[in-house]
Amino acid sequence: MNASSRKPLIALGALALLAAGLAAWGGYSYRGATRELESVRATLASESERARKLDAELAALRDEKSDTEEELRTEKNKNESFQRQIDKIAGTVGTLEKLSKTDEELLQKYSKVYFLNEHYVPSQLTDVPSRYVLSGKVQSFHRDALPFLESLLEAAEEDGIELRVVSAYRSFTTQAQLKSGYRVTYGSGANQFSADQGYSEHQLGTTVDFTTPDLGSNFTGFDKTEAYEWLRERAHRYGFVLSYPQGNAYYQFEPWHWRFVGTDLARDLARRGESFYDLDQREIDEYLVGIFD
Ligand SMILES: [Zn+2]
Numbered sequence: 001m002n003a004s005s006r007k008p009l010i011a012l013g014a015l016a017l018l019a020a021g022l023a024a025w026g027g028y029s030y031r032g033a034t035r036e037l038e039s040v041r042a043t044l045a046s047e048s049e050r051a052r053k054l055d056a057e058l059a060a061l062r063d064e065k066s067d068t069e070e071e072l073r074t075e076k077n078k079n080e081s082f083q084r085q086i087d088k089i090a091g092t093v094g095t096l097e098k099l100s101k102t103d104e105e106l107l108q109k110y111s112k113v114y115f116l117n118e119h120y121v122p123s124q125l126t127d128v129p130s131r132y133v134l135s136g137k138v139q140s141f142h143r144d145a146l147p148f149l150e151s152l153l154e155a156a157e158e159d160g161i162e163l164r165v166v167s168a169y170r171s172f173t174t175q176a177q178l179k180s181g182y183r184v185t186y187g188s189g190a191n192q193f194s195a196d197q198g199y200s201e202h203q204l205g206t207t208v209d210f211t212t213p214d215l216g217s218n219f220t221g222f223d224k225t226e227a228y229e230w231l232r233e234r235a236h237r238y239g240f241v242l243s244y245p246q247g248n249a250y251y252q253f254e255p256w257h258w259r260f261v262g263t264d265l266a267r268d269l270a271r272r273g274e275s276f277y278d279l280d281q282r283e284i285d286e287y288l289v290g291i292f293d
Pocket of ligand 1: 202208209256257258
């Protein structure tokens with residue numbers, strides 16, 4: 001072989017070597033990359049598995065938390081419901097206690113067949129301030145209703161209305177005497193004039209006959225006074241109602257005769273344009289517990 005023919009051989013050999021080298025390196029490099037890929041894949045798989053497990057754990061924890069929250073909510077609602085029951089029972093007990101201490105006669109309708117017992121005396125009586133009483137005579141009123149009467153009298157005074165109490169509490173005996181007095185004056189008409197319904201109401205201690213200093217003890221014409229108009233418009237705010245208004249079916253018109261029935265009932269009656277004796281006793285009884293509120 002000559003030198004010129006050997007050269008390409010050398011080049012070929014070098015090329016072959018290079019190719020072999022490249023192939024070897026390539027092989028090595030390929031295997032390396034594959035291993036690396038496999039390792040990354042394995043890591044990824046294990047990480048995915050870990051993530052999945054963590055997710056599951058988290059979900060379980062979330063469920064648990066939500067269960068706990070539900071339990072908490074249920075317990076809270078139970079407690080609230082229990083508290084409401086306690087409050088309700090306490091309220092009922094309070095109402096019953098209050099009711100047991102409230103004289104049921106105070107909101108009774110009296111009629112020709114239903115009277116207040118002759119021995120009945122109000123639990124607490126107290127004097128009406130003398131400046132509001134017509135004559136120097138002492139007038140007594142139910143202690144718990146007196147603040148309402150005083151408020152009414154003060155409000156009238158502020159409005160320039162002169163109202164005087166001519167008669168408030170009257171015992172059975174006083175009334176019997178009064179009635180016989182009327183009978184002497186008016187004969188058998190006394191039953192019509194000062195009949196038994198009015199009796200009972202004054203015996204309660206929560207009823208008052210008003211007049212003005214001008215009219216004095218003569219009630220005639222009270223319905224023509226400014227005082228009467230004032231009472232018609234405002235007495236209900238203080239819990240007073242006209243027991244026997246004009247045109248009522250139960251008794252003669254008594255513009256001076258006002259009964260304390262509590263502000264709730266008086267206001268409702270005023271709003272409805274009805275009188276106390278128009279109402280059913282059962283409906284009236286619902287106002288008893290709050291009569292002095
Ligand atoms: Zn009267």
